[in-house]
Amino acid sequence: MALETDADGIHVGQHDMEAGNVRKLLGEDKILGVSAQTVEQAVRAEQRGADYLGVGAVFPTGSKDDADDVSFETLRAICDAVSIPVVAIGGITKDNIKELKGSGICGAAVISAIFAQKDIRGATEELKKAVAAAVK
Numbered sequence: 423m424a425l426e427t428d429a430d431g432i433h434v435g436q437h438d439m440e441a442g443n444v445r446k447l448l449g450e451d452k453i454l455g456v457s458a459q460t461v462e463q464a465v466r467a468e469q470r471g472a473d474y475l476g477v478g479a480v481f482p483t484g485s486k487d488d489a490d491d492v493s494f495e496t497l498r499a500i501c502d503a504v505s506i507p508v509v510a511i512g513g514i515t516k517d518n519i520k521e522l523k524g525s526g527i528c529g530a531a532v533i534s535a536i537f538a539q540k541d542i543r544g545a546t547e548e549l550k551k552a553v554a555a556a557v558k
Contacts, residue, residue, distance in 0.1 A: 429452070430453055431448070431454060431455065432448065432453075433454075433456070436458070436463060441454065441456045441466070441471055442470035445470060454472050454473050455473065455476055456476070457475070457476045457478075458476070461499050464477070464504050465503055468506050472506060474508070475507070475509065477492055477500055477510055478510055478512030479492060479512025480492055481512055481515075482512075483513035484513075492512075494525060497526075497527065498524070501525055507528040507529070509527065509528065509530060510522055510527045510531070514532050514535055515532075515535045516548045516552040517552075519553055520556055522556050523558075527556070527557055530549075532549065536549060
């Protein structure tokens with residue numbers, strides 16, 4: 423579908439098509455994100471053409487029941503092992519993102535932290551500040 427719609431990129435999980443095969447289909451000019459839960463998966467994804475990694479679940483999440491937990495230590499080890507951006511995902515809120523400071527992440531992916539809030543704009547602004555403080 424990404425090819426048919428000329429999407430800017432695609433994100434694949436560990437149980438989807440292998441990153442190297444996705445890169446061959448997409449070409450070099452499209453963005454390829456890959457989910458990773460271990461250093462080995464992260465390094466392999468980078469070697470096979472990933473532009474960024476989504477790493478998590480860093481906190482318990484109700485958005486994805488089968489998400490594997492990733493410890494702070496593993497998150498930091500992944501960030502240290504690769505040269506591409508690492509985005510934390512899973513159960514992240516404006517209140518707990520500060521626990522990821524020093525991990526090496528470049529950002530956070532969220533759903534409930536914004537869309538489950540009454541004031542989506544306000545929640546987004548608060549989360550943006552919290553993420554900025556955590557990634558410094």
